[in-house]
Amino acid sequence: MTQRPAHARKVLTTKIPVRWGDMDAFGHVNNTIYFRYFEQARVEWLEALGYRGVAGVSPSPVLVHADCNFLKPVTYPAVCEVTVYAGEPGRSSVTSWYELRLVGDETLYATGSGKMVWVDAATGRSTPLPDDLRRALSGSPG
Structure with a gap:
């Protein structure tokens, strides 16, 4: 279970409503x-960086690792607030961390992480991060 490092920086917070159909037979x-909530936040972050519609675009990110720590059950009705933190970019990858709370509640309901690797669609192999993305992830000016 991946713990968010102190150097990770906050890059996005989004609100996601809990749908009735998100619950299971146990009522939570x-x-x-939770992985869908993290995915939605991750996609919104990529879109904010200018990566819209990455399907069929090469190179594009592929999720190679995902984890979640379930700390407290979420029930309907509620609105989740997912905060995304980003680590320093690697050669072809970047790791992000997630914190899930409910709007109006500071309690931490879940934490998680995900590692994305940029892959060349033609070869299926990792490829260096695009320069513009590396600059955005590093917080460097364009």
Whole structure:
């Protein structure tokens, strides 16, 4: 289980409503849905960096690792607030961390992380991060 390092920087906070269908037979949000919430936040972050519609674009990010620590059950109705933190970019990858709270509640309900690797669609191999993305991830001016 990956712990967010102190050097990770906050890059996005988004709100995601809990849908009735997100719950399971036990009356709380199913564990698989937390990964969907993290995914939505990650996609919004990539879109904010200018990476819209990455499907079919090469190189593009591929999620190679994901984890979640389920700390407290989420139930309907609620609105989740997912905060994304980013680490320093590697040669072809970047790791992000997530914190899930409910709007109006400072309690931490879940934490997680994900590692994305940029892959060349033609070869299926990792490729260096695009320069503009590296600058954005490093917080350097364009």
